[in-house]
Amino acid sequence: MQITRVHSRVVELKLPAPFHPAWARGRNQATILLVLVAVETDAGIVGHTAAHAGPEAAIAIERFVAPYFIGQDPTRIELLAAVLRDAEILGPPAYFMEIALWDIVGKRAGMPVYKLWGGAQDRVTAYCATAELRTPEQRVEDVERMLAAGYRGVKLRFHHDEVRDDLKVVEAVRKAVGNRMEIMIDANQAGVEPGLTGHRIWGFHRSLAVARELEQFDVLWLEEPLPRDDYDGLARLRDRLDRIKIAGGEDNHGLHEFKLLIDRGCFDILQPDALLSDGIFQLRKVAAMAEAAHLELVPHTWGNGMGLLANLHLAAAAPNCPWLEFPHDPPSGFTAASRDQMLRETLSIDADGKLRVPDRPGFGFILDEDRIAHHTIAEYG
Numbered sequence: 001m002q003i004t005r006v007h008s009r010v011v012e013l014k015l016p017a018p019f020h021p022a023w024a025r026g027r028n029q030a031t032i033l034l035v036l037v038a039v040e041t042d043a044g045i046v047g048h049t050a051a052h053a054g055p056e057a058a059i060a061i062e063r064f065v066a067p068y069f070i071g072q073d074p075t076r077i078e079l080l081a082a083v084l085r086d087a088e089i090l091g092p093p094a095y096f097m098e099i100a101l102w103d104i105v106g107k108r109a110g111m112p113v114y115k116l117w118g119g120a121q122d123r124v125t126a127y128c129a130t131a132e133l134r135t136p137e138q139r140v141e142d143v144e145r146m147l148a149a150g151y152r153g154v155k156l157r158f159h160h161d162e163v164r165d166d167l168k169v170v171e172a173v174r175k176a177v178g179n180r181m182e183i184m185i186d187a188n189q190a191g192v193e194p195g196l197t198g199h200r201i202w203g204f205h206r207s208l209a210v211a212r213e214l215e216q217f218d219v220l221w222l223e224e225p226l227p228r229d230d231y232d233g234l235a236r237l238r239d240r241l242d243r244i245k246i247a248g249g250e251d252n253h254g255l256h257e258f259k260l261l262i263d264r265g266c267f268d269i270l271q272p273d274a275l276l277s278d279g280i281f282q283l284r285k286v287a288a289m290a291e292a293a294h295l296e297l298v299p300h301t302w303g304n305g306m307g308l309l310a311n312l313h314l315a316a317a318a319p320n321c322p323w324l325e326f327p328h329d330p331p332s333g334f335t336a337a338s339r340d341q342m343l344r345e346t347l348s349i350d351a352d353g354k355l356r357v358p359d360r361p362g363f364g365f366i367l368d369e370d371r372i373a374h375h376t377i378a379e380y381g
């Protein structure tokens with residue numbers, strides 16, 4: 001089998017209402033932008049993937065990936081993973097391309113990818129990842145609806161000017177849900193956006209003080225309390241805490257960086273993303289390294305339903321993935337339905353709050369081709 005064509009479509013899908021992500025102050029997001037990629041083969045099998053990105057990703061594929069993929073056997077993924085590592089040296093990351101290759105392998109084998117990688121679970125517990133800042137009263141209303149829908153966990157954002165105001169939201173939510181729901185907190189301190197858009201930079205002492213406050217509310221984990229390369233700070237923070245876990249890694253890239261995060265004792269929970277962090281099978285290796293270190297892996301996902309599905313297979317494959325991020329923050333424009341517009345069906349939890357992995361070959365993507373055709377703004381390849 002040989003790869004014959006790599007075809008990219010840049011797609012811009014409208015959100016039904018305004019969306020103001022807490023981690024990017026001032027942003028009023030009106031659309032979801034993605035690059036849908038089809039890797040075609042001479043066997044008639046087509047592998048799909050989607051970048052959480054715009055035309056820059058399509059151009060990177062054209063320049064740094066497609067010339068090295070075409071003519072190659074798509075099942076020789078460890079050879080092609082090297083192409084993707086080099087692509088990041090030369091241009092924007094293209095790690096999402098490994099998903100299309102595994103989609104081909106799964107289709108060729110007639111098996112879902114998660115079963116090829118261990119098939120530890122058929123369902124993964126989803127936590128409802130919110131994105132906007134809301135008042136305590138609004139968030140209590142939100143979590144009452146989440147509980148009724150079956151969610152077992154909710155993640156809140158900490159981006160008020162005064163952290164005291166963030167803590168008031170947690171206090172109100174904990175009072176409302178009692179012990180019926182886990183609460184996770186994301187500080188989004190690992191990347192550049194808090195530095196450029198007016199967010200408060202925490203630093204070590206604030207992170208420690210906040211984490212200790214969160215322990216009073218039985219918060220399960222604190223995510224990204226410090227910059228992504230503050231290995232010493234993260235390890236010191238983790239050492240000083242008794243009950244709350246420290247999570248992160250969505251902004252770190254590469255197998256070897258994740259080994260470093262594990263070896264330096266930075267996190268209890270690693271959160272790589274199959275669209276962003278490295279090739280998806282490279283992250284299956286990260287899950288194994290985490291397992292050997294008695295750590296958990298809870299994939300990050302945001303942006304689009306194809307990324308959620310890919311990360312679902314990764315989480316279902318390994319024995320140490322207790323949760324999966326499920327981006328959904330009604331009544332803003334970013335909900336499960338808007339997130340999954342490129343798919344024919346919206347992914348949803350069952351009565352136990354779990355996401356079932358589709359029992360279809362590959363990743364089980366079923367694209368809404370009519371909608372995609374209508375919203376395609378550029379094509380490459």
Ligand SMILES: [Mg+2]
Binds near residue numbers: 186188223224300
């Ligand atoms: Mg996060």
